[in-house]
Amino acid sequence: MPVQTPTRRTLLVAAPALLAAPALAQTRSIGPAPYPDRTVRIIVPFAAGGASDTSTRVVAQKLTEVLGQPVVVENRPGAGGTTGVDYVVKGPNDGYTLALGGLSMTALAMGLYSRMPYDPVRDLVPISPTVLVPIGIGVRTGLGCNTLAEFINLLKANPGKYTYGSAGNGSSGHISCVAFLRRTGTEAIHIPYRGSGPVFNDLLAGTVDFTADSPGLLAPHHPDKVKALVMATEERSSTLPDVPTSAEAGVPGYKAYSWFGLYGPPGTPQAVVSRIAEAMRVVLNDPATVNRLDREMGLPPLRQTPERFAAFLREEIDYWVPIVRASGARAD
Template sequence: MQRRHLLAGLGALALPAAQRAARAQGWAPDKPLRLIVGFAAGGSTDLTARLVAQALGERLGQPVVVENRPGAGGNIAAEATARAAPDGYTIHLVTSGVMAANKALYRSLPFDPLKDFAPVGQVAFIPNLIVVNPELPVRNPAELIAYAKARPGQVNYGSAGAGTSLHMAAALFAARAGVEMVHIPYRGGAPAATDLIAGKIQMIASPMIEVLGAVKAGQLRAIAVTTAKRSPALPEVPTVAETLPGFEIALWNGLGAPAGTPPAAIQRISAELLTALGDPTTRQKLTEQGSEPAPNTPEQFADFIRTELPRWAEIVKISGASVD
């Protein structure tokens, strides 16, 4: 996590130079851009995408239209982006799943995360929040583990689908805790949260943005965050690592473009993204969603993605999750 914060800081420091270079090269869009999102409207990825699209549109002088293409853990949208014309007018809100975890989860991918994408810049880190129905008599990870150990195979956890971050985080938690839980996949995080509130399942490990409102309303109880450090949005909620040392799942997202996109376009969009993420209003909105802004340059984002591939491969291996 320290390295990630360092990269974010370096990206912010590089902003003026990146802006000057991008504008000196003269790329300026003369029609709307599209921002492809691999998940349904209303979810955490979509909400972040719409915030980024608005901020970029204001700075580029052209609308940035969000296009949702859900399915296959984001792979459908990623393939569409990889095959799009590399002209600067198509960008993608890439995620840790699409760019790192899915390569280990799926037997084959219709795209290569390193070869088919041109990194633009990271947007944020997103903690998963382990939440339970308030009727469940547990208030922290230790109590949840004890409860599950006493009831092997009787605790059901929901996810947004096989191989999604919700699935991975909960599966890794169960594996590290040595408990037997049952995975119930849904078609998205929202229906899983709805069934959790209704008491039809017992737990989910959701991106914080999707359940923070329900936690604050008392509809769900927050048990732990999956990042190495506690979240400023819920500082009273412990990390899983406080009970299971070394446990960490830090989701992330950013912008990517089809490989071959003109460098001038990449640099201009990157510069405006850095400007947007340095804006106090944008940063506050991301923080309120439970995200941690993490701006960096295209080069730094490319290096980061390369380091994340083996890390997520190990997470997939430990969790035992797989998708045909």
């Protein structure tokens, strides 16, 4: 069969398309690519396994779907979370490396450290909170305490004998235990770790005696291996409904919580902040994500705009810094 050659009419029709192709390619290459066009990293400043890590991985999974690019979690623990945050603060501000910030590496750290490597208000660009973290106290079952009153009596009878683990000096778990000990007039020895995961490993092994952490981390071990004695909140946790609140357990006024959220380094473009904030609005209203965070992990989503999140941080600093300084706790 002879090969058919294009007619003049075909050439005339095709010519504009052929001429337009380079022009279109040129048009697409003008200006920066829309954000994001590659992998986004979230630096979690604690070891894997804690509430900060597990909740952020749930968020990152859905955020990947919403943004259309991989969102990965990288753990950089140390110094109560300030090491990982400082890594982001001093890094590029193009929106591809974000910090998971929280109470411990902002308001609590300001009260604990005489000098910090960054200023939480000046050097962190608030984008979106992720979750609120209720905190409860859990003791190893080997202590034989079934109520908070029994545990307090044990501590009073043996001042300085028992130990508690936290995710690090200045972490929310650390300050929660300090506040508990001061309020109950008891003493115990603090052992800092590089995240909640290692704390629970040693708590289950009997190396430390108690800790303060989220319902989602206490629940898998309660009540067989770790007995949760109190939730330092006004309402009971849906994850641990049998655990009394502070008031119900006989220590009214004792409250402890934490929270986490996404931050960019100084100079993060407003367009990037808005893009991620809008994506997070979708993520934190997704029924499946909410179910995993709130119902399964005991970490209710915390929904705020970047502007409200910035104001919230300042409010938390005003509230917590005086409490930390009055406690006498230091991390340096």
